[in-house]
Amino acid sequence: MPVAGNIAPRKRRAISRSDIVLVSSTMFQERGYDRTSLEDIARALSVTKPSLYYHFASKEDILLECVRVSYVKFRGELAHRDNPLLNGRMRAEIFLRLYLEVISQDMGVSMVIADDRVMSPSGGEQYLAWKRELNNDLESRLKAGIQDGSIDVSETHLTSFAIFGMFNWVAQWKVSGNSFSVDEMFERFTDVIFNGIGGRR
Amino acid sequence: MPVAGNIAPRKRRAISRSDIVLVSSTMFQERGYDRTSLEDIARALSVTKPSLYYHFASKEDILLECVRVSYVKFRGELAHRDNPLLNGRMRAEIFLRLYLEVISQDMGVSMVIADDRVMSPSGGEQYLAWKRELNNDLESRLKAGIQDGSIDVSETHLTSFAIFGMFNWVAQWKVSGNSFSVDEMFERFTDVIFNGIGGRR
DNA sequence: GTAGTTACCTACTAGTTGGTAACATTTGGA
DNA sequence: TCCAAATGTTACCAACTAGTAGGTAACTAC
Numbered sequence A, B: 001m002p003v004a005g006n007i008a009p010r011k012r013r014a015i016s017r018s019d020i021v022l023v024s025s026t027m028f029q030e031r032g033y034d035r036t037s038l039e040d041i042a043r044a045l046s047v048t049k050p051s052l053y054y055h056f057a058s059k060e061d062i063l064l065e066c067v068r069v070s071y072v073k074f075r076g077e078l079a080h081r082d083n084p085l086l087n088g089r090m091r092a093e094i095f096l097r098l099y100l101e102v103i104s105q106d107m108g109v110s111m112v113i114a115d116d117r118v119m120s121p122s123g124g125e126q127y128l129a130w131k132r133e134l135n136n137d138l139e140s141r142l143k144a145g146i147q148d149g150s151i152d153v154s155e156t157h158l159t160s161f162a163i164f165g166m167f168n169w170v171a172q173w174k175v176s177g178n179s180f181s182v183d184e185m186f187e188r189f190t191d192v193i194f195n196g197i198g199g200r201r
Numbered sequence C: 001g002t003a004g005t006t007a008c009c010t011a012c013t014a015g016t017t018g019g020t021a022a023c024a025t026t027t028g029g030a
Numbered sequence D: 001t002c003c004a005a006a007t008g009t010t011a012c013c014a015a016c017t018a019g020t021a022g023g024t025a026a027c028t029a030c
Helices: A017-031 A038-044 A049-055 A059-081 A088-103 A121-148 A157-168 A170-174 A182-195 B017-031 B038-044 B049-055 B059-081 B088-103 B121-148 B157-168 B170-174 B182-195
Strands: none
Touching: A017 A038, A017 A049, A017 A059, A038 A049, A059 A088, A059 A121, A088 A121, A088 A157, A088 A170, A088 A182, A121 A157, A157 A170, A157 A182, A157 B157, A157 B170, A157 B182, A170 B157, A182 B157, A182 B182, B017 B038, B017 B049, B017 B059, B038 B049, B059 B088, B059 B121, B088 B121, B088 B157, B088 B170, B088 B182, B121 B157, B157 B170, B157 B182
């Protein structure tokens, strides 16, 4: 099973699963999952549609793989950056910073734009499970922050949703031409979330 | 041109534009615009597809009308609730409270889930213009708040995006079974936005 | 060289979709 | 009562879609 990184370039250029995932996630993000046909993807890769079926069982499979790859990447990098000695607020910030970085990339955005309604029951369940994991992770960081005093909020569940909403929505404007850097978005978002925008009463 | 609210019920039940808009927006929200066919809509109204074409020129026209109706409703009610004597923060809260109410309704949600990428250039431009109006309105309330001291934030553009993202995302979970009341969402969201969740440093 | 495998292609099916043309029926008004 | 407009319907099309069947060239191991 040849993977990417062959030393000797083959005469016959073979596309890999990761090629497909990369191109697909970009197109899903630009045009939407429903409006991206397998022929579009195949054409972008200079192959034909049945070639895609050699590598993937279905269109949904491609989408799920896009999400899985990004999710695994996120988890791995998070484990790397995380530090259990830090307080809850800082660990929440680490989480959110990485989350923003990932969903700002073409590939990572599939984590956000995927829709369990277009998926098979098992696929949808898998996708929802990943989302739930992320929610739970952020929520537990918030709770830790409440414990150690670095965060002050009366409830974590809806708060976590609110925060995710704010971040996830960037996937929506990316497409409308609005482009901000990850740095300025993170700066602004966390300022709103942690400091609030209220002035003197 | 008979509008809704006929006193005498006709023998031949004629569907109105608002009937179509009501059913369509509900279905668009539940299943997504792309995955809702005109036949689905027609069937739900117990008519046939060409009947819809008597009332609307295209599928996009239906979507745009869904958005327009909600937008006009929002604008009208906002003018009613608004009070120029209040400070910027309170006027922002009035805006956000109504916005949340509207997009929490089946019909209002179309304002959020519409996607200019599926529209014709002119339709997309119209839709973006409405969105821009809303953004500008919120932003000007934030700016007024900065002037009168009721809001304290260094920048309004990205902040406005952040806030809209947080609210708009509720349209995404509605469908996943998460249901919170407008009251608790508004309470939580505004608490995060205005007070922040940061604890002692 | 040859056998097996990998990775792709051409050609197709079966179904859906937005949209249209032509025709039918109901209704309100004169 | 009769007409014209309003509001449907049946029957269709052309385009597109996910997915499949079956064949083939190239590479690999022996």
